[in-house]
Amino acid sequence: MRFDPVECGKRIKSLREEKGLTQMELAEQLNVGLNHVKALERARRVFSLDLMVELSVIxxxxxxxxxxxxxSKLGYIHSELDTVIDTLVQMKKNL
Structure with missing residues (x-):
């Protein structure tokens, strides 16, 4: 498996949208300019390791x-935990 900057940019855009962030909000969290985020999502800018680590944390x-x-297994575990938490919240509302 090889690094594909275009696919990586698509994943970043998708994750940003899932989190409900605008490009500007993500740029502010990363302490970079708006054009930097746009270039990352379009694979027109090289990814630094520091930036990738920050994105993985965000x-x-x-x-x-x-x-x-x-x-990763971690992603699967997060997904399963979210499902369990949602179920428990619904159960609590029904009490």
Missing amino acids: FSVSLDYLVLGKA
Whole structure:
């Protein structure tokens, strides 16, 4: 498996949208300019390791997923925990 900057940019855009962030909000969190985020999402800018680490923390995903698109056990665990939490919240509302 090889690094594909275009696919990585698409994952970043998708994760940003899932989190409900605008490009400007993500740029502010990363302490970079808006054009930098736009260029990352379009694969027109080289990714630094520091930036990739920050993105993985912001989006709560592994670097394997962010860089290579590999699903990790951590992502699966987060998903399962979210499902359990949602179920418990619904149960509490019904009490």
